Amino acid sequence: MMVPLFFCLGFMFAVLYIDMVFDVSARGHRHTGKPLPPDVLEPIVTYYRYITKNPFLLIGILTTALASIIAEIRYALVPAWAGYASLALILLTMLTGVLKIIPQAQRLAAGKDSIEQQTTLVHGLLPFHTVMMVNVFLLIAVQLMAKYL
Numbered sequence: 001m002m003v004p005l006f007f008c009l010g011f012m013f014a015v016l017y018i019d020m021v022f023d024v025s026a027r028g029h030r031h032t033g034k035p036l037p038p039d040v041l042e043p044i045v046t047y048y049r050y051i052t053k054n055p056f057l058l059i060g061i062l063t064t065a066l067a068s069i070i071a072e073i074r075y076a077l078v079p080a081w082a083g084y085a086s087l088a089l090i091l092l093t094m095l096t097g098v099l100k101i102i103p104q105a106q107r108l109a110a111g112k113d114s115i116e117q118q119t120t121l122v123h124g125l126l127p128f129h130t131v132m133m134v135n136v137f138l139l140i141a142v143q144l145m146a147k148y149l
Helices: 003-027 038-051 056-074 080-110 115-148
Strands: none
Touching: 003 038, 003 056, 003 115, 038 080, 038 115, 056 080, 080 115
């Protein structure tokens, strides 16, 4: 596994872990039909306000991971199956992040929506965070299998 890719995957895992901590804190209120209580909603909105101020860091991490995987393929640093599987996973991860999570998190961070709409946005993030977390785990697994098999 290339060092930059390792660091990118670790960073993505850490950010997704924090995101999912907030998702889980809101999950208990998902089926109540009521807005999230302020003690649950406010920390989530504040977190997204800070993390989405400059989404280019997150996009840069994803782009660095993509460039590392392309380099692995180009220079045959991993078997072809591992390179192309990693490429598919990172592209799916990037699409999920850029098209779904970042815009939704930015809207949540703006705080212009009603509490009910913010609650809906918070609950809508869990499936996308789960997909991204699975992708990161699969990327790590593919890279480790390529190295040790």
